[in-house]
Amino acid sequence: MEEKFNTLNRFVGLISSFTRNIVRAVNSTEVFNALKETISKILDFKEIMIFRYEDGNFIPFDEDEKKEIDPELKSLMDWVAQRKSSSIQTLGDEFILLMPLIKGMRMLGVVVGKLAINLEDLKQEDMDLINFISFQASIILENLFLYEELTEKSESLERLSAQMKQLLDSMLYAIVVYDRDMNEVFKNKAYQSIGDLPNELRMRISNLVERCFSTREGITEEVEISSDSSSSFYSISVIPILFENEEQVMVMMMDVSNTKELERLKRIDELKNEFIANISHELRTPLAAIKAYSETINDSIDMLDPETLKEFVEIILDQSNHLEELIDELFDFSRLESMTFELNLEEFDLVSAYREVVNALEELASSKGVKLIFDESGKIPIVADRKRVKQVLTNLIENGIKYSDPNKDEKYVKVHVEDGDKEVKTTVEDNGIGIPKEYGDKIFERFFRGGNVLQRDVSVPGTGLGLAIVKKIIEHHGGRIWFDSEVGKGTKFYFTLPKRRGN
Numbered sequence: 138m139e140e141k142f143n144t145l146n147r148f149v150g151l152i153s154s155f156t157r158n159i160v161r162a163v164n165s166t167e168v169f170n171a172l173k174e175t176i177s178k179i180l181d182f183k184e185i186m187i188f189r190y191e192d193g194n195f196i197p198f199d200e201d202e203k204k205e206i207d208p209e210l211k212s213l214m215d216w217v218a219q220r221k222s223s224s225i226q227t228l229g230d231e232f233i234l235l236m237p238l239i240k241g242m243r244m245l246g247v248v249v250g251k252l253a254i255n256l257e258d259l260k261q262e263d264m265d266l267i268n269f270i271s272f273q274a275s276i277i278l279e280n281l282f283l284y285e286e287l288t289e290k291s292e293s294l295e296r297l298s299a300q301m302k303q304l305l306d307s308m309l310y311a312i313v314v315y316d317r318d319m320n321e322v323f324k325n326k327a328y329q330s331i332g333d334l335p336n337e338l339r340m341r342i343s344n345l346v347e348r349c350f351s352t353r354e355g356i357t358e359e360v361e362i363s364s365d366s367s368s369s370f371y372s373i374s375v376i377p378i379l380f381e382n383e384e385q386v387m388v389m390m391m392d393v394s395n396t397k398e399l400e401r402l403k404r405i406d407e408l409k410n411e412f413i414a415n416i417s418h419e420l421r422t423p424l425a426a427i428k429a430y431s432e433t434i435n436d437s438i439d440m441l442d443p444e445t446l447k448e449f450v451e452i453i454l455d456q457s458n459h460l461e462e463l464i465d466e467l468f469d470f471s472r473l474e475s476m477t478f479e480l481n482l483e484e485f486d487l488v489s490a491y492r493e494v495v496n497a498l499e500e501l502a503s504s505k506g507v508k509l510i511f512d513e514s515g516k517i518p519i520v521a522d523r524k525r526v527k528q529v530l531t532n533l534i535e536n537g538i539k540y541s542d543p544n545k546d547e548k549y550v551k552v553h554v555e556d557g558d559k560e561v562k563t564t565v566e567d568n569g570i571g572i573p574k575e576y577g578d579k580i581f582e583r584f585f586r587g588g589n590v591l592q593r594d595v596s597v598p599g600t601g602l603g604l605a606i607v608k609k610i611i612e613h614h615g616g617r618i619w620f621d622s623e624v625g626k627g628t629k630f631y632f633t634l635p636k637r638r639g640n
């Protein structure tokens with residue numbers, strides 16, 4: 138009776154001191170230590186080792202025990218880990234106690250103790266106590282492991298999110314993330330440093346974001362934002378993302394104006410080279426003719442009959458006129474480029490101005506077999522630069538004649554005017570060769586000429602400046618110009634002019 142009482146007393150003492158120790162434990166090492174200490178008080182051991190079980194490996198928890206695990210012991214531990222209950226085995230000539238630390242199905246470690254007593258002296262109650270203590274330790278250990286894993290995970294998550302933030306901040310792209318209500322839920326440094334976005338840009342972004350929310354597809358667009366004096370270009374990508382099951386849209390934006398400007402300058406440079414090749418050809422052709430005919434006249438004036446002489450002089454005159462036109466066009470262009478270009482505004486009737494242009498070009502058109510049609514009657518009063526407006530129409534009709542289709546029997550250029558409240562819309566339509574789609578608005582760029590200049594039919598003269606000048610004149614008036622065309626069918630150029638300045 139008394140012996141039982143003493144045993145119980147000893148058990149209670151050991152359990153309560155063990156519990157006190159492990160309850161205070163803040164890491165697994167403290168639990169292992171308490172376990173080791175308590176077990177060694179229950180039974181006489183020569184040595185106690187504790188191994189932590191991680192990803193199928195046994196790792197001695199004690200730093201000093203970093204040495205290789207005896208392969209025989211290792212296979213015993215594997216066996217106990219599978220069996221999931223404690224066992225006494227022989228290792229060499231010693232008896233060892235192997236006790237798995239298990240919580241639920243989770244293997245946490247193994248306690249290995251080399252017994253210092255004979256097997257006959259081993260009491261069942263001591264074994265029960267060791268099992269109980271180990272079970273207690275397992276509970277605490279599992280909690281600690283979970284806690285350690287969690288801390289590690291949240292630390293690595295924190296590190297990851299800090300890294301992500303750093304990465305996003307170091308990007309040249311301005312990044313902003315919107316939620317469904319268009320709240321900005323994240324902005325990187327580049328975005329914050331832009332400050333207030335221009336209104337138009339803000340609107341374009343929110344349109345893209347809305348499109349992205351409804352289609353759930355990424356979109357990339359290049360956006361041009363014009364102010365009074367300059368244009369800025371932005372490359373904007375919107376990407377649908379999911380954050381904690383919430384649909385969001387990430388916007389990545391970069392100001393690519395410099396790249397665009399470089400591209401533009403490079404293109405102008407190429408066009409200028411082409412232009413020089415072209416213009417020298419354009420100038421040389423009439424000059425060569427003038428020179429040749431003048432020389433002939435000079436050398437053989439006595440031998441030429443008046444009829445031939447007249448014909449030669451007419452050719453010289455004709456070519457001089459052409460040269461003059463070319464030089465005028467160049468001069469005009471350089472004035473437009475240097476912005477020393479002013480409009481001479483006056484009130485006049487657009488229809489009669491157009492009539493004058495059509496009459497002047499009638500002969501050119503019929504010489505090329507092109508019918509020139511202008512059926513307008515009535516009057517359309519307008520305040521504009523009469524000479525410049527006539528120049529615009531002249532240029533467009535001349536192009537219509539120049540680019541007529543030699544394979545068509547009935548070639549025409551039609552001029553049509555639509556009078557509106559505030560503006561007048563003019564259409565110049567031809568059934569000529571048409572403009573390939575890939576040219577697009579490039580035809581309005583200075584020096585642009587369709588096809589390779591050097592391979593062009595010489596009967597289609599030009600400088601590539603005509604439409605650039607036309608566009609400048611129209612835009613100076615506050616109007617717009619655009620076109621529709623189909624290769625082989627023909628082209629329609631449209632332009633508008635405000636009826637008054639300030640409309």
Ligand code: ADP
Binds near residue numbers: 587600601602603604
């Ligand atoms: P140019 O006529 O001197 O080449 P423009 O600036 O007037 O220069 O026109 C630019 C280019 O646009 C032309 O080279 C031609 O390829 C194309 N183009 C203009 N008008 C027409 C038209 N009516 N039909 C077909 N192509 C045209």
